[in-house]
Amino acid sequence: MATTDRGWVKxxxxxxxxxxxxxxxxxxxxxxxxxxxxxxxxxxxxPREETFVVDTPPPTASGSLHVxxxxxxxxxxxxxxxxxxxxxxxxxxxxxxxxGLPTERRxxxxxxxxxxxxxxxxxxxxxxxxxxxxxxxxxxxxxxxSRRNFIDLCHIVTAEDEVAFKGLWEMLGLSVDWNEEYxxxxxxxxxxxxxxxxxxxEKGHIYQVEAPTMWDVDFATAVAQAEVEDRxxxxxxxxxxxxxEEGGSFVISTTRPELLAACVxxxxxxxxxxxxxxxxxxxxxxxxxxxxxxxxxxLADPEKGTGVxxxxxxxxxxxxxxxxxEGLALRxxxxxxxxIVDRRYGxxxxxxxxxxxxxxxxxxxxxxxxNQARRIVVEQLRDPANSAMAGGDAPLQGEPRPIKHAVRFxxxxxxxxxxxxxxxxxxRLMDKKDELIRMGRQIKWHPAHMGKRYExxxxxxxxxxxxxxxxxFGVQFPVWYxxxxxxxPIYESLIVATPEMLPMDPMSDTAPGFAESQRGQPGGFAGExxxxxxxxxxxxxxxxxxxxxxxxxxxxxxxxxDVRPQAHDIIxxxxxxxxxxxxxxxxxxxxxxVVLSGWILDPDRKKMSKSRGNVVTPTGMLEEYGADAVRxxxxxxxxxxxxxxxxxxxxxxxxxxxxxxNAGKFVLSQEGPEGEITNExxxxxxxxxxxxxxxxxxxxxxxxxxxxxxxxxxxFWSAFTDNYLxxxxxxxxxxxxxxxxxxxxxxxxxxxxxxMRLFAPFVPTIxxxxxxxxxxxETGHRSIHVADWPSSAxxxxxxxxxxxxxxxxxxxxxxAVRKAKTDEGxxxxxxxxxxxxxxxxxxxxALARVINDVRDSANASDIGVTEGDxxxxxxxxxxxxxxxxxx
RNA sequence: GGGCGGUUAGCUCAGUUGGUUAGAGCACCUGCCUUACAAGCAGGGGGUCGCAGGUUCGAGUCCUGCACCGCCCA
Numbered sequence: 001m002a003t004t005d006r007g008w009v010k011x012x013x014x015x016x017x018x019x020x021x022x023x024x025x026x027x028x029x030x031x032x033x034x035x036x037x038x039x040x041x042x043x044x045x046x047p048r049e050e051t052f053v054v055d056t057p058p059p060t061a062s063g064s065l066h067v068x069x070x071x072x073x074x075x076x077x078x079x080x081x082x083x084x085x086x087x088x089x090x091x092x093x094x095x096x097x098x099x100g101l102p103t104e105r106r107x108x109x110x111x112x113x114x115x116x117x118x119x120x121x122x123x124x125x126x127x128x129x130x131x132x133x134x135x136x137x138x139x140x141x142x143x144x145x146s147r148r149n150f151i152d153l154c155h156i157v158t159a160e161d162e163v164a165f166k167g168l169w170e171m172l173g174l175s176v177d178w179n180e181e182y183x184x185x186x187x188x189x190x191x192x193x194x195x196x197x198x199x200x201x202e203k204g205h206i207y208q209v210e211a212p213t214m215w216d217v218d219f220a221t222a223v224a225q226a227e228v229e230d231r232x233x234x235x236x237x238x239x240x241x242x243x244x245e246e247g248g249s250f251v252i253s254t255t256r257p258e259l260l261a262a263c264v265x266x267x268x269x270x271x272x273x274x275x276x277x278x279x280x281x282x283x284x285x286x287x288x289x290x291x292x293x294x295x296x297x298x299l300a301d302p303e304k305g306t307g308v309x310x311x312x313x314x315x316x317x318x319x320x321x322x323x324x325x326e327g328l329a330l331r332x333x334x335x336x337x338x339x340i341v342d343r344r345y346g347x348x349x350x351x352x353x354x355x356x357x358x359x360x361x362x363x364x365x366x367x368x369x370x371n372q373a374r375r376i377v378v379e380q381l382r383d384p385a386n387s388a389m390a391g392g393d394a395p396l397q398g399e400p401r402p403i404k405h406a407v408r409f410x411x412x413x414x415x416x417x418x419x420x421x422x423x424x425x426x427x428r429l430m431d432k433k434d435e436l437i438r439m440g441r442q443i444k445w446h447p448a449h450m451g452k453r454y455e456x457x458x459x460x461x462x463x464x465x466x467x468x469x470x471x472x473f474g475v476q477f478p479v480w481y482x483x484x485x486x487x488x489p490i491y492e493s494l495i496v497a498t499p500e501m502l503p504m505d506p507m508s509d510t511a512p513g514f515a516e517s518q519r520g521q522p523g524g525f526a527g528e529x530x531x532x533x534x535x536x537x538x539x540x541x542x543x544x545x546x547x548x549x550x551x552x553x554x555x556x557x558x559x560x561x562d563v564r565p566q567a568h569d570i571i572x573x574x575x576x577x578x579x580x581x582x583x584x585x586x587x588x589x590x591x592x593x594v595v596l597s598g599w600i601l602d603p604d605r606k607k608m609s610k611s612r613g614n615v616v617t618p619t620g621m622l623e624e625y626g627a628d629a630v631r632x633x634x635x636x637x638x639x640x641x642x643x644x645x646x647x648x649x650x651x652x653x654x655x656x657x658x659x660x661x662n663a664g665k666f667v668l669s670q671e672g673p674e675g676e677i678t679n680e681x682x683x684x685x686x687x688x689x690x691x692x693x694x695x696x697x698x699x700x701x702x703x704x705x706x707x708x709x710x711x712x713x714x715x716f717w718s719a720f721t722d723n724y725l726x727x728x729x730x731x732x733x734x735x736x737x738x739x740x741x742x743x744x745x746x747x748x749x750x751x752x753x754x755x756m757r758l759f760a761p762f763v764p765t766i767x768x769x770x771x772x773x774x775x776x777x778e779t780g781h782r783s784i785h786v787a788d789w790p791s792s793a794x795x796x797x798x799x800x801x802x803x804x805x806x807x808x809x810x811x812x813x814x815x816a817v818r819k820a821k822t823d824e825g826x827x828x829x830x831x832x833x834x835x836x837x838x839x840x841x842x843x844x845x846a847l848a849r850v851i852n853d854v855r856d857s858a859n860a861s862d863i864g865v866t867e868g869d870x871x872x873x874x875x876x877x878x879x880x881x882x883x884x885x886x887x
Numbered sequence: 888g889g890g891c892g893g894u895u896a897g898c899u900c901a902g903u904u905g906g907u908u909a910g911a912g913c914a915c916c917u918g919c920c921u922u923a924c925a926a927g928c929a930g931g932g933g934g935u936c937g938c939a940g941g942u943u944c945g946a947g948u949c950c951u952g953c954a955c956c957g958c959c960c961a
Contacts, residue, residue: 020926230961406961449891453959456890460960572959601957636900636912640892642957646899648913651926658926666923710901714911725923815929822918822930829921859921872908 011671021661023626052088053561058095061161072597074634076565081761085789093180098158100534115150190503193537194478215420216410217338221470233407236400243284243388253305258374264328265311270296286388286395288358314419425468447640457572474531480511487522539577561591598642628763629653664770675742681850682747684806690792712758730856810850816875817858834880835860838868
């Protein structure tokens with residue numbers, strides 16, 4: 001026979017395999033093997049069009065590993081593993097975002113230290129870790145250490161975090177190229193951030209200005225619009241009587257009476273009849289008796305409070321606007337530490353009709369925090385002596401009226417933000433909104449509606465990007481200032497570093513043209529002490545990966561990148577700033593696609609968070625269920641969809657792994673003649689497999705891996721194992737039908753081979769395990785992860801079935817038999833002495849092509865068909881079972 | 888207040904351009920230790936698709952309004 005002289009398909013030795021698949025044994029073994037084969041390595045010699053580039057998010061090295069990390073990083077890896085099987089040269093780096101406030105905070109807590117930038121470096125400093133069980137109030141006063149010592153400690157804790165993260169990524173089986181590892185505080189990233197600064201500075205996108213800026217008093221640093229969030233807080237309207245210069249009075253409402261000393265104007269709506277007559281005149285404040293201008297503004301809401309309000313420097317963003325537009329005085333009473341600063345009424349800019357009264361009152365709040373000052377001022381307002389005009393009543397009208405209102409906070413802070421004037425660096429973006437939106441539209445967002453969030457944010461942008469921070473563990477500005485004869489910096493006369501100096505620190509590197517001895521001396525130089533906003537560096541992940549401007553610059557091979565995976569809560573920061581940087585540096589988009597993972601919610605549909613104590617540890621999860629099962633869970637969630645944490649799904653994943661293991665063992669232990677796929681049922685099965693391959697490939701190309709998984713899983717479980725395997729079990733061992741047997745075995749192996757590859761991105765360990773038993777040797781691909789992604793072209797040599805519906809017909813027939821057996825309480829393997837199927841003449845005649853497999857899987861000695869009603873189903877079965885011998 | 892998303896079985900979710908009787912897994916009930924798999928197999932019950940209108944021969948799907956949940960922004 002033509003089919004038999006080609007050879008014999010040899011079975012694998014099932015007895016050599018463990019009964020159960022043990023992920024804890026197999027996963028480390030496979031990870032080591034992948035490493036050995038180097039299959040995750042990027043090949044810089046291959047051209048751009050063969051390369052798939054990922055702009056991997058560098059996780060914040062915060063010490064806490066979260067199931068959300070596992071979820072979203074798996075999503076990237078699914079896409080990457082698919083692309084690798086498509087033959088793409090993968091660039092998949094990993095960075096650690098260790099620079100910035102979270103690290104500073106951890107260092108402060110772990111070692112109970114604070115940094116003082118002016119303290120000298122102590123090379124022998126040794127500080128101990130605080131016992132984490134110590135209650136905060138039992139801690140001694142923090143040890144004050146130098147900035148350099150502090151940074152050393154930062155490196156110690158982040159190194160530990162990075163080890164923990166790397167361990168998690170490896171356990172999860174991320175196919176990252178570990179040769180492409182970096183940290184946002186390492187030399188390369190610092191040089192890149194400074195290079196970015198120099199380029200933006202040269203192109204005129206960067207400026208420095210003394211201006212009101214949002215300020216966090218606890219961290220004592222400026223913050224950017226993107227880092228701000230509103231929180232609902234209790235507050236109270238205080239109705240306070242002001243006088244007019246003509247002897248009249250009016251009442252304003254304010255939630256911030258403690259800023260009365262910072263009052264520089266009074267405003268009301270231009271159409272407000274009550275106050276129309278006052279515009280252009282002066283008002284007199286109570287307590288301090290300071291004359292301030294009254295002006296009209298469209299921004300005042302006549303319905304709010306009394307319709308007239310006081311403008312302070314600065315209570316909020318509109319105060320800043322009025323201060324600019326109206327050219328008001330600057331009276332800042334709040335210091336950078338959040339305490340009321342000392343001022344003297346009667347001095348220039350602090351004119352008062354009664355300086356003596358003003359100074360007595362003001363002295364009571366100097367050095368106080370905002371809340372203390374508020375209580376004191378409210379008491380002062382109850383005193384008629386503090387009326388705006390001598391002889392008046394108590395300025396406070398009635399009692400404060402409690403309200404709930406939104407207050408702005410730094411997202412990492414605990415005190416409301418203040419607006420303080422300070423010298424800060426900015427990147428000019430307000431004039432580039434249109435271009436930024438255009439960039440956003442050139443990028444494909446997955447899911448698409450996430451692009452709207454980007455546009456929304458960009459359209460509503462109100463401030464340029466404040467990039468300077470008054471912190472320690474960050475990348476320094478590559479800038480010095482010349483000092484004047486008094487030793488004060490001349491901000492207009494800055495010295496910028498040259499590219500070959502990078503990375504550099506202006507606080508320890510000497511400015512070109514000066515000697516280090518001139519640091520801080522009159523006529524000498526001084527370094528810029530600020531550091532960059534961490535986003536200034538992390539918005540450069542594409543450039544860091546591609547080594548922009550360095551030796552070995554690979555921008556032409558890697559940029560724009562293919563995909564940026566990220567979470568949707570940082571569209572306004574990470575995605576936005578990366579697009580902005582890419583626009584300003586290269587005039588191009590940073591990537592073609594953004595894929596956004598959802599969040600993991602706890603079963604109450606709240607975002608899982610550490611503070612709620614509902615966090616499941618990812619390592620525990622991986623140990624209990626295995627990486628494949630955990631990846632299955634992540635893979636079953638659509639992009640962008642927030643997903644409730646459901647442990648059941650891990651169990652389903654684990655079950656799938658077991659099923660793959662057993663199905664693999666079964667298929668590969670079948671032996672028989674080697675031959676072509678000729679049988680009608682087999683051909684029909686292959687035709688359906690080809691459809692599956694096309695559909696999953698399309699889904700993956702659209703980043704819809706969850707659809708690919710769902711379809712593959714359904715096909716595997718129902719078409720392959722439940723039906724096809726059962727239908728051909730007998731034929732694949734038949735002695736009488738070598739051609740049919742060869743066809744069955746070839747089909748079984750083709751089915752398994754293809755399904756393993758379709759599953760490989762999701763469950764990389766079990767699929768490679770099964771692959772290794774036979775297919776690795778047959779194909780020469782030593783790992784399934786570098787095997788070719790299936791294509792329907794692989795089946796081109798298999799003839800199309802006579803009837804595309806043959807496989808479905810056989811499945812329906814066997815289902816009818818099973819139903820009959822179940823109805824009679826018989827086991828599925830129970831032999832039948834007679835089996836009769838009824839259905840339409842058309843179905844029955846089509847069924848004839850595959851009826852032998854149906855008969856065999858029913859374990860019937862004979863099968864008959866009769867035209868007739870099948871009770872709403874395609875077929876109905878009448879059976880007679882063999883009488884079983886009593887035991 | 889503006890923008891975006893969601894609401895489908897007890898739970899977690901699919902449902903492609905409108906088209907037979909709305910699907911899956913888990914859970915539940917019944918039967919079966921069947922020569923790959925009891926971590927299995929077979930069968931079954933369970934849904935007014937958030938509410939109210941509209942378009943259409945036909946709506947889970949399109950349109951309008953409303954409610955609730957979530958996120959972003961002000």
